[in-house]
Amino acid sequence: MHLNSKKTAVGGVLMALAVLCIALSGILEFNTLSLLAAASFLVGVIIREGGLAAGLAFYVGAVVLGFLLAPQKLYCLTFAAMGMYILGDEWLFRLAGHREKGGRVFLWVGKFLVFNLLYLPALFLFPRLIFANGFEGAWLWAAVVAGQGLFWIYDRAYEYFLTVLWEGFRNRLDLD
Numbered sequence: 001m002h003l004n005s006k007k008t009a010v011g012g013v014l015m016a017l018a019v020l021c022i023a024l025s026g027i028l029e030f031n032t033l034s035l036l037a038a039a040s041f042l043v044g045v046i047i048r049e050g051g052l053a054a055g056l057a058f059y060v061g062a063v064v065l066g067f068l069l070a071p072q073k074l075y076c077l078t079f080a081a082m083g084m085y086i087l088g089d090e091w092l093f094r095l096a097g098h099r100e101k102g103g104r105v106f107l108w109v110g111k112f113l114v115f116n117l118l119y120l121p122a123l124f125l126f127p128r129l130i131f132a133n134g135f136e137g138a139w140l141w142a143a144v145v146a147g148q149g150l151f152w153i154y155d156r157a158y159e160y161f162l163t164v165l166w167e168g169f170r171n172r173l174d175l176d
Helices: 004-029 029-050 052-069 075-095 103-125 138-173
Strands: none
Touching: 004 052, 004 075, 029 052, 029 075, 029 103, 029 138, 052 075, 075 103, 075 138, 103 138
């Protein structure tokens, strides 16, 4: 077994950064979703650097530490859902890479299903977890549509983060 100490050290720093983002999301209320998204993007970084097993371990560690250290436990659930989406996205990315035809369609349909398996039950079963006063009727369906748009923005931001920001930073760290 080969252990890359530089990647391990970077993983530890990224874990600390993820937990810091989770904790700060409860303190800096105006930036909650941005901080939680940033923390979940780090799950994807670990998956790309170390594989799905390393990413899953990182995710579980960040969720546990988040629940222990963050002041707002509800935001830990939000991070857990966002991180779960990243795990599903990366798993689908690997599955789609092995398909010769229809890989891109498979990936997008899979992403859409993973997101909605996480979002829609939370929205319909626990609307007060997402919105303080909850929603009913037409407003609930408007939230379904708005969620799809937010999903697309979140996914595009994640792809940009990995392909542009992380790759540039990764090259400076010389992680190859």
